Amino acid sequence: MNTRLDSGPVLFTITMVLAIVIQFPALRSQETRPYDTCNLPIRCGNVEFGYPFWGLNRPDYCGHPSFQLTCESNDPMLVLDSVPYRILDIESSSYTITVARNDLWSNLCPQFLHNTTYNSTLFNGNFDQENVYLFYGCQDIVPGASGAPVAADYRFTCTVNDTQIDNYFYRPGGFFPDIGNLLVECNNSISVPVNRSSVPLTVSDLRPALRDGFKLQWMVNNNVCDHCVQSNGRCGSNSTSPDGFACFCANGYFSRTCNNTGEIGGGK
Incomplete structure (x- = not known):
């Protein structure tokens, strides 16, 4: 007498095993932790960035809200x-970046006129640099009674509605002695920091000086991030308060360092 096995339980068992095998990679991928993710730097061109910067492959919780980066033609942008x-x-090591205004990179005639400003609670700009001033929409005049022969050294033009507009730049200690009078004769002006070693003498020096850029030092949890890294943590931000700091660790996250005494780690 032949015994026939019931195929129902066997098929059910095979089905369950296959379902677990298929779903296992998906379950594993959901276990990625901030501790692992925030260890990956941003790469753009030949430059790498860690905390407080985020963007591209680094989620926002790996950085500070004000430091989102994009990468355009291998140029990191902030x-x-x-x-x-x-x-x-x-x-x-010194928490500094060298930056140049992108709207003045290719020409001196940006679509919108903005002064060079930054949040002084996030950045320190007190380096060996000084401002130059660009004046737009000026009258066809030469400030200063004896300035006519050298005015061209400080003048550049922009075309607006098919009309050429005269503009000037001013540097401290330069040709124009009275910046107040020049403001009256021009419609708009902006200021841009340049390295003191690159301060332009003439308009032909202005473009290279602007492209050399200037330095800014970020001041966002620098010391606390160093301590977090020294405890084998990854620096990031608090999910309930993005401006706040979080130290992501292998066993959870803490407010300052891994295994902070008296503090219970958050979720992994």
Whole structure:
């Protein structure tokens, strides 16, 4: 007499095993932790960025809200007070970046006129640099009675509605002795920091000086981030308060360092 096995339980068991095998990679992918994710730097061109920067492959919780980066044609870009800046260099050990205004990179006639400003609670700009001033929509005059022969050294033009508009730049200690009178004769002006070693003498020097950029030092949880890293943590932001700091660790997250005494770690 032949015994026939009931195929129902066997098929059910095979089905369950296959379902677990198929779903296992998906379940594993959902276990990615901030501790692992925030260990990955941002790469753009030949430059790498860690905390407080985020963007591209780094989620917002791996950085500070004001430090979102984009990468355009291998150029890292940071927007400060509505103005886009190219990041030319980074010195992580001193928390400094060298930036240049992207709207003045290719020409001196931006679509919108913005002063160079930044949040002084986030950045320190007190380096060896000084402002130059660009005046737009000026009258066809030469400030200063004896200035006519050298006015062209300080003048550049922009075309607006098919009309060429005269503009001037001013540097401290330069040709124009009375900046107040020049303001009266021009419609708008903006200021831009340049390295003191690159301060332009003539308009032909102005473009290279602007492209050399200037330095900013970020001041966002620098010391607490160093302590977090020293405890084998990854720096990031608090989900309930993005401006606040979080130290992501292998066993959860803490407010300052991994295994902070007296503090219970958050979720992994």
